[in-house]
Amino acid sequence: MIGAVRLIYEGAFNLFEGPMRWLQRSLGTQRMVWVFLLPNLLIFGLFTYLPILLNAWYAGTSGDRILLGDRPWVGAANFATLLDCESYLNPNSCRRDLFWRAVHNTGWFVVLQVGFMVLLSLIAALILNRNIPLKGFFRAVFFYPVLLSPVVVALIWKWILQRNGVLNAGLDWAGMGTVNWLLDPNWAFFWIVFVSIWANMGFYVLILLAGLQAIPSDVYEAAEMDGTPAWRRLFRITLPLLTPTLLVVMVLSLIRAVQAFDEIYVLTGGGPGSATLLLIQYIYDVGFATRPRQFGLAAAASLMMAGVLMVLTLAQLAATRKRGEDG
Template sequence: MSATGIGPDRNSPGQHASRLCGKAFGAVMNVPEVPMRWAQSRLSGGRLGWLFVAPNLAVFALFSFLPVVIDIWFAVTGGSELLPQDRPYVGANNFSDLLTCGNYTDPNSCVRDLFWYGVWNTLEFVVIQVALMLGFSLLTAVVLNRKIVGRGFFRAVFFYPVLLSPVVVALIWKWILQRNGVANAAMEGLGAKPVEWLLNGTWAFSWTVFVSIWAHMGFYTLILLAGLQAIPADIYEAASMDAAPPWRVFRRLTLPLLMPSLIVVFVLGLIRAVQIFDEVYVLTGGGPGTATVYLVQYIYTTGFAQSVRQYGLASAASLLLAGVLLVLTLIQLRGMRSGERG
């Protein structure tokens, strides 16, 4: 208290110390002022902004832009040498090798048949997986948005697989689905014949779709759930006063208002599906035969897992994949912007 007893004593040791700390803090915070004033005087117009973003740009250049440049160099060079200077220039040979086919729908007629197996498998996977993922995520989000018993528990259950590492997810399912796995043991226990879950091409492909949906659905459900909860409740109240049937409410109100979230989920899911690799590589290794070889696995195998590494082919394939992903990202950005405007 002060000597008058009204406010704090300005001369107490505590106040003195806090004033000193304040001054010290101010002095430290003012340190950048001198160089900043100097920079302001020298860098006119918008040039000062470049100074601020320079560290970020340097990091971006080093870890994002430079690898792309190196990737392009590898794509136009051949041989099996790793060091860029040791690689002979081959121009567009790697691209033409990848893209030469007698009939594009028959991988066996292509110079690089495994690349085309990867392309077609990936395309099939993307169409089926994204459609199912979107449908199941939407259904789950709508159900979890209702006032049901144990809603918090079910939300946690659906989100839990997202927390697992893809390798762990794949190992769990491999343990279940392999020839002597849990699923077949259960079937034999029930007197049924074991099924070649991962030995039959159709089954193996279906399981890669299922496992991928199981592992990632929780994340997309969460986005859609947030979108659903952002829809104002009074709109539904108005619809209920008009005695609108539930399906019509869903189709005419919920879906249009959820569209921005749906677009985000669709494009994120699409990009993730095109990049599918880790879970499938551990679960099936691309087998049986090439039934579950996807594009990223082709790139990895060609570049890193063969006795003779064909870095040029792998880089060319990765650039083609990057082109596809770039288009998808632009669609996502456009969708998000139109969502913001809407």
């Protein structure tokens, strides 16, 4: 049976051998690489680069029609509208105040979410890297929320945080009074950061754990023999050797934080008011949720966001490279 399968498998591959040899003879070895790359490039071009180009084109048009031919060309007008501000620090002074509120909210969200996420992930990874009881169980506990759909995560937390939710029931039972967690702008913002960390932390803990386990144990053994205290081992061995992994975690979590949408949309809908409105939701609202749909404005906002993300990513990569060269 196994022999038959093997024969079929080999036969299938041999089917390609003839045409491939012919192709290589016709194109030459140098050009042959394009034959293998082409299918991937085509798929990538069709589903990634073409949409980016279309997005850029849409950003220069206006109207609510979908077909590009029906959309009047307005050049940079959509960008000018978004950037029309007396002071970028005061959204109320901007023509598109909601865009700038979303920019401010996203900025704070990224700073708080990425900062706390990296810190908490690091602490969790350090603890889970030690020989503690039920280590496997706790690793699973941290990773479990990553497996959940963002909508499920948001619905679970909505049931916990709403007026008659689990948290308020507990507080009420303890005689501490209740709070409308999602109706107060500050609390709502706190909870979107918290829930986002809760939902994504496991993924970064896993990456950091892998980084920690890659540090050779003999370095620690030597430090221990020298009588180096634990805090010094952390700051002089663990963190420096973990830096490349930490930078990866920071880049990934930063990109993901800027792209945050689904959990927050289900949990707060961007409210109360615009307290938890982030950039992606603004783009979604303008382009799809409100009528008439302003695809041009949404496309311009998404291009601006992509630009900022690219700058941040390049800056982090440059920092990594510099560190590599220095180190």
